[in-house]
Structures are given as C-alpha cells and as structure tokens.
Amino acid sequence: STTTTTLPPLVNGGFETGNLNGWTTGGNANWAVQTATVRSGTYAAKAGAILENQKTWIDQDITISSSKTLNFYWKVSSESAFDFLVFCLDKDSTCSRTTYDLRISGEVNWQLKTFALTTGTHSLRWMYAKDDTVSSGSDTGWLDDVSIS
Numbered sequence: 001s002t003t004t005t006t007l008p009p010l011v012n013g014g015f016e017t018g019n020l021n022g023w024t025t026g027g028n029a030n031w032a033v034q035t036a037t038v039r040s041g042t043y044a045a046k047a048g049a050i051l052e053n054q055k056t057w058i059d060q061d062i063t064i065s066s067s068k069t070l071n072f073y074w075k076v077s078s079e080s081a082f083d084f085l086v087f088c089l090d091k092d093s094t095c096s097r098t099t100y101d102l103r104i105s106g107e108v109n110w111q112l113k114t115f116a117l118t119t120g121t122h123s124l125r126w127m128y129a130k131d132d133t134v135s136s137g138s139d140t141g142w143l144d145d146v147s148i149s
Contacts, residue, residue, distance in 0.1 A: 009062050013072075013146035015043040020058070027127065028054035037142050039073045039110045044144035047085070047128035055129040058143065059092065063121040070115040070124065072146040077137030080106030083130045085141030089115065090123050097129035107137055110144070117148070 011022025015033045025031040029048025038044040048056035076085040086103040088095035097103070102113055128141040 009064055009068070009148040010060065010146060013148075014041050014144065015045050016041045018043055020045070022060060024059045025057065026059075027056040029056045031056060031058040031143075037075070039075070039142075039144040041144075044142050047141045049140070050128065050130055052130055052135075053132050055096065055127050057095065057125050057127040059123060059125040060146075061121065061123050062117075062148070064117060064119060064148065066119055068117045068148045070117050070146070070148055071112065072126075073110045073112055073144045074104065074108075074126070074141060075110045075144075076104050076106070076108050076128075076141040078105050078128075078139060078141070079131070079134045079136040082134065083136070083139065084128070086127050086129060087113065087115070088123075088125045088127065089117075092123050092125055095125050095127050097127075097131065100127075104141075110142075 028050045033043045034046045084097040084103045084105045086100035089101050
C-alpha cells in the first residue's frame with residue numbers, strides 16, 4: 001500500500017515564531033529572523049551577510065491539492081541592476097541572480113508580489129545573490145508575510 005503525506009501549505013510565513021522553523025536556509029550564509037526591519041508583526045527574515053559572487057537562500061517546499069496563489073512581501077537594499085533578491089519556483093539547483101522567476105534590486109521598499117501555483121509539490125526559494133564587485137545600501141534583502149490563498 002502507498003502512504004501519501006500531505007505537507008501543510010506553508011509554515012511560519014510571517015516568521016512570528018521568532019525563528020526559521022519550517023524553513024530551510026543555506027548558500028554561503030544563512031538567513032535569520034530579526035526585528036529591525038519588518039513589514040508587519042514583530043519579525044521578518046533577513047538574508048545572510050555574503051561577499052562578492054556569493055548567495056544566500058531561504059526555501060520551503062509545499063504540496064497543494066488545488067491551484068493557489070502565493071503572496072509575499074519583500075524588500076531589498078543593494079547595488080542596482082547587479083545584486084538581486086530573487087524568487088525561484090521549482091528551480092532550487094539553478095536559482096541565481098540570472099535564473100529566476102522574479103527579481104528586484106536597488107532600493108525597493110516592502111512590495112507585495114503574487115505568484116500562481118499549480119496543483120502539486122513546489123519548492124519556493126528566495127535568494128540574495130551578488131555579482132563580483134561593489135556593495136551598495138544595506139547589501140541585503142528581507143522577506144515577510146508569506147502566505148498561500
């Protein structure tokens with residue numbers, strides 16, 4: 001017999017537990033939950049501190065039984081057009097500053113993004129990735145209020 005495990009659609013999307021429970025993070029540095037820059041509530045996730053040509057990501061895999069909409073708020077302070085906060089759907093191994101579904105750079109305040117999700121299992125990955133020179137602004141990205149509707 002086959003056992004099917006249904007994952008919850010999204011865990012800890014507002015980071016209000018004060019930790020990254022439910023999320024995976026990696027790359028050259030780990031994302032962290034912090035209180036200095038948030039969109040709502042007390043906590044938001046912030047990209048790890050990285051050097052030139054490095055990347056840091058936060059990820060969650062979800063399984064949905066019908067089409068849904070992913071909603072999230074992100075913010076970036078980076079070298080415009082070179083250091084990017086990117087979102088990748090189902091591209092874990094290839095997600096980068098040049099391979100992405102959505103990306104922002106420069107000085108962008110909290111911005112709502114929505115993304116259509118089809119039925120099935122998906123990997124949701126947000127990555128801050130830098131090029132080989134120059135750092136600008138706070139040189140990081142933030143994520144908050146991730147939800148499925």
